[in-house]
Amino acid sequence: MTVEMTSTDTLVVGAGQAGVAMSEHLGRLGVPHLVVERDRIAESWRTRRWDSLVANGPAWHDRFPGMEFDGLDPGSFVPKEQVASYFEAYAKRIDAPIRTGVEVRRVTRNTGRPGFSVETSDGMIDARRVVVATGPFQRPVIPAIAPRDPALFQIHSAAYRNSAQLPAGGVLVVGAGSSGVQIAEELLRAGRAVYLSVGPHDRPPRRYRGRDFCWWLGVLGEWEKEVAQPGREHVTIAVSGARGGYTVDFRQLAHQGMTLVGVTQSFENGVAAFAPDLADNLARGDENYLTVLDTADAYAARNGLDLPEEPEARVILPDPACVTDPVLELDLAAAGITSIVWATGYAVDFGWLDVDAFGANGKPLHQRGVSVEPGLYFIGLPWLSCRASAFIWGVWRDAQRVAEHIDTQRKYFAHHDAIQHGRETSAA
Numbered sequence: 001m002t003v004e005m006t007s008t009d010t011l012v013v014g015a016g017q018a019g020v021a022m023s024e025h026l027g028r029l030g031v032p033h034l035v036v037e038r039d040r041i042a043e044s045w046r047t048r049r050w051d052s053l054v055a056n057g058p059a060w061h062d063r064f065p066g067m068e069f070d071g072l073d074p075g076s077f078v079p080k081e082q083v084a085s086y087f088e089a090y091a092k093r094i095d096a097p098i099r100t101g102v103e104v105r106r107v108t109r110n111t112g113r114p115g116f117s118v119e120t121s122d123g124m125i126d127a128r129r130v131v132v133a134t135g136p137f138q139r140p141v142i143p144a145i146a147p148r149d150p151a152l153f154q155i156h157s158a159a160y161r162n163s164a165q166l167p168a169g170g171v172l173v174v175g176a177g178s179s180g181v182q183i184a185e186e187l188l189r190a191g192r193a194v195y196l197s198v199g200p201h202d203r204p205p206r207r208y209r210g211r212d213f214c215w216w217l218g219v220l221g222e223w224e225k226e227v228a229q230p231g232r233e234h235v236t237i238a239v240s241g242a243r244g245g246y247t248v249d250f251r252q253l254a255h256q257g258m259t260l261v262g263v264t265q266s267f268e269n270g271v272a273a274f275a276p277d278l279a280d281n282l283a284r285g286d287e288n289y290l291t292v293l294d295t296a297d298a299y300a301a302r303n304g305l306d307l308p309e310e311p312e313a314r315v316i317l318p319d320p321a322c323v324t325d326p327v328l329e330l331d332l333a334a335a336g337i338t339s340i341v342w343a344t345g346y347a348v349d350f351g352w353l354d355v356d357a358f359g360a361n362g363k364p365l366h367q368r369g370v371s372v373e374p375g376l377y378f379i380g381l382p383w384l385s386c387r388a389s390a391f392i393w394g395v396w397r398d399a400q401r402v403a404e405h406i407d408t409q410r411k412y413f414a415h416h417d418a419i420q421h422g423r424e425t426s427a428a
């Protein structure tokens, strides 16, 4: 039996935005490459997000530099299907060599020669270099505290589509980052009784003084920050583009009927226990919010920007009863809760990479995406080079740097080959 073998200089695994960006930059530099994708282009945007999701950043911001969203108001928030179509159109426009429906199952380093042997669902690929673009959010994580009660419907935010998916009754949403808070609000609007478990978070203003927070983070240099503030690496950001975009305000949600609780700690005999940290978490979220306003004001003053004042943005609503008299224990059945939505984030899954490129904690060892394993690269991971790395516009720039690194390596080897070849010619 003969096994079909494809050869390429650079193999990109994954055709989400990271893989498409890689292909654009590699193509520009003339690096022969191939992108393989197990599903469809931008599959995560199509099938791993809830139905009503729109991009968190406005259309002018959450895109690649080379193409705008056709026919959309630049200030609008693009529905997830259109984000997926955008990347599909982008891949077509740059003529990206993408093979869909091909899963990479194993990557091993060649011995005695550079490069990797790549086992896929469609045969072997011999690649001099491999770029891992399989996403920042691969494996939905539900913490071990999840109750083992078959009467409760439990779902991760990655599998949540809409309120009709859940059985009748109340819902506990665990996690109040962008996913958790948006899903909780959608459920509340659908008439559900909603309990939202709120941990430490940042909640930047959606807009301030006439500019979107994406603009403020840009001019204030926040997107470019290379390391998260110590101790705040796991703080989620509660921001939403839904219904034209609004500032997430947990107190307002509570005044609308949502019950806020602190961090979910355990479930025992049908009773959920919450940490007494809700007021603290909200206070720290407010602090973050007000700091953005202060920094924005200082920036506007220093640079003489003529932006309308917005003192009303500093008004913090009074604490609702669930904050002043927090729920620390909740009998789920007695409260009518039939579902739990776990908006508790994701882990990465690199089990298919049989290479020596990971630290003791299982995280890839790399510098700005250039792995410690020569010829292996990562792209699209959170904080790969900076805060923007896992976001649409940030990954495009990181991909440019990684492609340049690959191009430079190719030049070193071209030089080496030329010397070798000269030696062989003179010896002949």
Ligand SMILES: Cc1cc2nc3c(=O)[nH]c(=O)nc-3n(C[C@H](O)[C@H](O)[C@H](O)COP(=O)(O)OP(=O)(O)OC[C@H]3O[C@@H](n4cnc5c(N)ncnc54)[C@H](O)[C@@H]3O)c2cc1C
Residues within 6 Å of the ligand: 013, 014, 015, 016, 017, 018, 019, 036, 037, 038, 039, 040, 041, 042, 043, 044, 045, 049, 053, 054, 055, 056, 057, 062, 102, 103, 104, 105, 133, 134, 135, 136, 137, 179, 352, 379, 380, 381, 390, 391, 392, 393, 395
């Ligand atoms: C709910 C949610 C909302 C978000 N909203 C925004 C937003 O508004 N703006 C923004 O900038 N960012 C947003 N992000 C962050 C980020 O932009 C997305 O997660 C985006 O999908 C990441 O793109 P990616 O190409 O790195 O990964 P993905 O889009 O996940 O693409 C990775 C691809 O690799 C493929 N793949 C994986 N393993 C293999 C394998 N072994 N072989 C072959 N193919 C494989 C997958 O099928 C997938 O298509 C959001 C994230 C989430 C979870």
